[in-house]
Amino acid sequence: MASVAMRPLVAAAPVRRAALRLPALGVGARAVGPAAGPGAAADAEVAPGSGPLYRRAKRALLQVIEQGACAPGTALPSEAELARTLGVSIGTLRRAVDELVADHVLVRHQGRGTFVATHDAERFLFQFFHVERADGRRESPQVELLAFHRQRLDDADAAEALRLREGEAVLVVENRLTLQGRPVVHDRLVLPAALFRGLTEKRLAERPGTIYQLYQSEFAITVLRAAERARAIAADRSAARVLGVPVGAPVMQVRRTALTFGDKPVEYRVSVVNTARHDYVHVLSRPSRGN
């Protein structure tokens, strides 16, 4: 781990606290219902006003955050105030916030407040970057922009992942990631042009932080989670050139679909990884603290 300061470097920025318009979930509005009636999809969807009170509180908060009523980095009203506004007890409110924290939507800081989560190098490294040195050490990659262009979508996998039709306008970004001075990853990102209006090669190249920070600060798109599918392939000429491996060398190909609120896909990315000196790591069930 690089020794990165955890506190904002700009320090002493006063806490911006959002004022929110929230519906009252008063006990009157109680929608009982032990899950919907027979024939209802028992799988995923939930009626908006149903379920336990803390879930409804969670959805209410999620909605105002999703709508951008409080920008990433700003503080929510205090838990006591939120509870009062929503008309629920503090315990119930806290349970709703607990889940939003688990979902990486909110971050709590004791003594300071509860904040809408932001992307930073730290989060990128831990949540979204899974390549590490064979000896187990982790380090932030150096990113090099290789290509940027706007085009019509012609990739069936990308189309399916992004829920677009072939032919729709997309932006394609190619990056090379370097670790310890060696090229290790070749990324090819496909972004729906409609979501990233105004993104230019210049803005991309000059961004100060990670690309997910750029999505968030410039396009109000917060990547919350992602799904990856990996396989081994033989390096083609292009990958071989970018990564400096022989054509035909075994490399890992990782296809990622990044999702925002409501599991809406916002980025499809194909990474080709030279795993000669690095591994793709995967932790099955992270432990909670303090055993």
Next chain:
Amino acid sequence: MASVAMRPLVAAAPVRRAALRLPALGVGARAVGPAAGPGAAADAEVAPGSGPLYRRAKRALLQVIEQGACAPGTALPSEAELARTLGVSIGTLRRAVDELVADHVLVRHQGRGTFVATHDAERFLFQFFHVERADGRRESPQVELLAFHRQRLDDADAAEALRLREGEAVLVVENRLTLQGRPVVHDRLVLPAALFRGLTEKRLAERPGTIYQLYQSEFAITVLRAAERARAIAADRSAARVLGVPVGAPVMQVRRTALTFGDKPVEYRVSVVNTARHDYVHVLSRPSRGN
């Protein structure tokens, strides 16, 4: 997903409820302390009697479970009783149980009780088996035992992962996993012989369930979590033969260390996966329910 009945097939087995010897964490025993003093390792270890009360309750429960005072599948005393025994409020007790459920140590069933978690096909598939068809469908693999022998450990990676010295006695198991009638995975498992005393090829071949069920029911070893490191390699002669791919074909190699209580390693496994028709999947941050 295969349509597997969730309820025990043996049904109607009366709930065995464990009687536990638990220490009282009474308010008198309050070990305050905002984390240990200066110079303490701020990283991982925790003093046994320190931290919040719910953590101490958690550790107390963990200890009796770990010691085997209540076998997997048995029910704990009711939450009310546990709270009384430990001398904490029901809310605090529930918080401790919440974490143990998140850690897959306990399972709650409303109306029935809280049970020590067991391994079954379902859990294996979701928590520990990450190979699925390219179209996204999942299916349980068919397992074929290829080899079993006892030997001296001669693999530096395995030694490090299992925290053994080379030369110590280990059991080596080789399996071939088949999906849709095609061989897809070649597993080579290394087990510390000291932990699996009495394991024979026959018992392994005739086990009724998954191998982690066998560890649990026959050797009182519960695999709680695992860490995997993947890379792309060229298939060697042995992998090529077992998987039916050409020598030199790109395949994925996944090295897994499986851990039990206290993060003690109990199995080291190297899987070679033919990713021609299947993917290795990885979900980055699973969402909690009900958004």
Next chain:
DNA sequence: CAGTGGTCTAGACCACATC
């Protein structure tokens, strides 16, 4: 029906951050 976990409440006090 009795017993279990699941939800919800109202309040107290502590630890921490900031001014």
Next chain:
DNA sequence: ATGTGGTCTAGACCACTGG
């Protein structure tokens, strides 16, 4: 000193399971 989140309590009521 004030306000924030973190912990803990004691109880009420609901939903579900099993005899």
